[in-house]
Amino acid sequence: MEKLRRSMMFVPGNNPGMLLNAGIYGADTIILDCEDAVAITEKDSARNLVFQAISEINYGTEVAVRINHISTPFGWDDLKRILPAKPDLIRLPMCQGPDEICQIDEFISEAEQKNKFPSGSIKMMAAVETPKGLRLAYEIASASPRMVALAIGAEDFIANLKTTRSKLGRELLAARGQLVLAAREAGIQCIDTVFSDINDEEGFKKELELIKEMGFDGKSVVNPRQVSVVHEFFAPTAKEIDHAQRVLAAYQEALEKKSGVISLNGKMIDLPIVARAERTLTYAKATAGKGGK
Ligand SMILES: CC(C)(COP(=O)(O)OP(=O)(O)OC[C@H]1O[C@@H](n2cnc3c(N)ncnc32)[C@H](O)[C@@H]1OP(=O)(O)O)[C@@H](O)C(=O)NCCC(=O)NCCSC(=O)C[C@@](O)(CC(=O)O)C(=O)O
Numbered sequence: 467m468e469k470l471r472r473s474m475m476f477v478p479g480n481n482p483g484m485l486l487n488a489g490i491y492g493a494d495t496i497i498l499d500c501e502d503a504v505a506i507t508e509k510d511s512a513r514n515l516v517f518q519a520i521s522e523i524n525y526g527t528e529v530a531v532r533i534n535h536i537s538t539p540f541g542w543d544d545l546k547r548i549l550p551a552k553p554d555l556i557r558l559p560m561c562q563g564p565d566e567i568c569q570i571d572e573f574i575s576e577a578e579q580k581n582k583f584p585s586g587s588i589k590m591m592a593a594v595e596t597p598k599g600l601r602l603a604y605e606i607a608s609a610s611p612r613m614v615a616l617a618i619g620a621e622d623f624i625a626n627l628k629t630t631r632s633k634l635g636r637e638l639l640a641a642r643g644q645l646v647l648a649a650r651e652a653g654i655q656c657i658d659t660v661f662s663d664i665n666d667e668e669g670f671k672k673e674l675e676l677i678k679e680m681g682f683d684g685k686s687v688v689n690p691r692q693v694s695v696v697h698e699f700f701a702p703t704a705k706e707i708d709h710a711q712r713v714l715a716a717y718q719e720a721l722e723k724k725s726g727v728i729s730l731n732g733k734m735i736d737l738p739i740v741a742r743a744e745r746t747l748t749y750a751k752a753t754a755g756k757g758g759k
């Protein structure tokens with residue numbers, strides 16, 4: 467089973483209190499942010515705080531750093547300062563194409579060598595937040611073996627579309643669908659964007675229902691209260707687990723009888739359904755007891 471990334475929680479890199487406690491909420495990944503959660507005047511101190519946090523705190527979970535884009539005056543400095551602390555994952559925002567991934571990949575390789583870290587141990591993911599990034603999503607996803615996920619950054623994406631974000635999310639349907647397809651083609655995970663209204667639990671759940679149906683592996687979140695809600699949604703229900711067990715039992719029985727046709731309660735079961743049932747049970751096992759605080 468691949469690494470669970472149901473919830474990826476942003477933590478502002480310039481907030482010492484939040485950095486200190488970020489590990490206690492049960493997020494699958496915490497993203498220490500040097501980009502948009504940090505004002506321009508705070509970039510240097512955030513970078514230093516993030517370095518210190520990774521070096522000194524045992525978060526007990528995957529630690530990512532969202533750097534500033536490498537075309538800004540901050541991106542390369544973020545990497546130079548932070549890589550020696552050995553984050554698990556670098557998240558690149560506003561990714562515009564595979565060249566950026568290759569450049570950062572090379573830079574990380576040099577840092578791994580210099581610091582005697584195992585080669586390939588620092589992973590990468592990229593957020594697609596522009597129409598160009600979306601058009602090149604598959605190329606971005608497959609530009610480096612370090613790439614473990616694509617993400618969509620809706621606030622920036624929608625600003626680039628020149629529209630506004632709605633509760634139903636119709637404006638994002640095409641982009642979300644294309645991003646999942648690109649990630650699946652490249653064989654990596656796909657993470658949905660943040661839901662900024664932390665007090666609108668009903669709206670948040672509706673969005674979770676949609677993204678789970680669309681095939682996303684997880685969601686970026688901005689607040690600890692959102693973590694357990696995400697985990698609840700991504701956990702298979704008792705009904706789904708029961709159905710998966712019945713499918714596998716029917717499949718086993720058919721194999722023993724050397725029967726080519728399998729059915730369960732009058733419904734034909736074919737191999738993709740068997741594969742889905744296996745995935746449900748593997749996922750149920752992997753998520754059991756990992757609900758978040
Ligand atoms: C929203 C709010 C201010 C609310 O604060 P409040 O204090 O009212 O919240 P409460 O619930 O009362 O907090 C209860 C306790 O949890 C602590 N606590 C809260 N949040 C915590 C946290 N994140 N990490 C650790 N600790 C946390 C808090 O300190 C308190 O601790 P304590 O006092 O000890 O009880 C706060 O959450 C927050 O700052 N969020 C992060 C915002 C952020 O990072 N934005 C940038 C990323 S998006 C982006 O860039 C767009 C994007 O790029 C996205 C894409 O690419 O996907 C695109 O384009 O779409």
Ligand SMILES: [Mg+2]
Nearest residue numbers: 595619621622
């Ligand atoms: Mg953004």
